[in-house]
Amino acid sequence: MSEELSDIQKLIRLKRYEQPPEDYFDDFLLEFQRRQRAEMLQRPLWQIAWERANLWLDGFRVPALAYASILVAAVGVTGVIMNSQTQGPAAAIASISAPNIAPAAPTVPVANVSSSAKLPPSYILEKRPVSSNAPFSF
Amino acid sequence: MDEPQEPKDDELVARTKDGDASAFDDLVRRYSPRVYGLVYNMTSNHEETNDLLQDIFLKAFRSIKGFRGDSSFYTWIHTIAANMTINFLKKRNRRRGPSLDDIDARIENDPDYIEATAKTDPRREATLSELQKKLNEAMQKLSHDHRAVVTMFDIQGMPHAEIAKILGTSEGTVRSRLFYAHRQLQNYLEEFRAP
Secondary structure, eight states, rough: OOOHHHHHHHHHHGGGOOOTTTTTHHHHHHHHHHHHHHHHHHHHHHHHHHHHHHHHTTTTTTTHHHHHHHHHHHHHHHHHHHHHTSSSOHHHHHHHHSSSOOOOOOOOOOOOOOOOOOOOOOEETTEEESSSSSSSSO | OOOOOOHHHHHHHHHHHHOOOOHHHHHHHHHHHHHHHHHHHHHHHHHHHHHHHHHHHHHHHHHHHOOOOSOOOOHHHHHHHHHHHHHHHHHHOOOOOOOOOOGGGGGGGGGHHHHHTTTTTTTGOOOOHHHHHHHHHHHHSSOOHHHHHHHHIIOOOHHHHHHHHHHHHOOOHHHHHHHHHHHHHHHHHHGOOOO
């Protein structure tokens, strides 16, 4: 049995001859260098920061659950900060929540509007009442 | 004797960690042929092997700062290669057959090849490409795990203990997989075996 198996092993061992051409590995290295350098140049800042944070944490040999605890703590702190901002002085609320109003456009006199309500229906062009009276006085 | 001593793996790893990309180039130069052998004999396809090999060394470069040196760099890079190749094979699910277009002429001088293809036995009048095709087909019929073990032990000549480390399993499991894989290959390659 063992002799039979050694025959099989001899056959399988022939596969070690299946090698690429000799210059393949030189070309492979050049291609690798091109990809490696491109990747090093194009790495986003957050990725570098994340990797360094991981390495820094690795140095402490923290247990696996510590990462989850840190994440929960970070979310909690963010929530507290957000909450304290929304419960600030009323003025701050007003300044934050008030819509940004554009500079006032020339206004139509109110008196003309109320008086025009009693007049027969008139055509509306560009949201301004059309009447015989000039809406603006200069 | 007069040749300058090659830097050790540990030294190259340390230099890479310090930002010396050329040190990693030396590691690539040193290990790419062996890792190529592992990947190729598991995929039986040169193009896929080339792409995987690039990905394997790029991944190793990205993760080298996390390499603590608990094992040798040799074991570490082979572990990455074996895991990535097995994952790749699971995804590929044999959508493409093996490429059989490359073979080295040196095989023709190997005594085992001469014996296997001796013309005295008509059953074994196999051409080089036929033998290679049969070998590759037989390998592809093995499961990924069994193929990995056969590749590392029979083709690359790694010891059981090293294979166990790379695959994260016990030596007993490696031996068991080898035994089972040899039995399967024995059936597939019956016609090429010596009488």
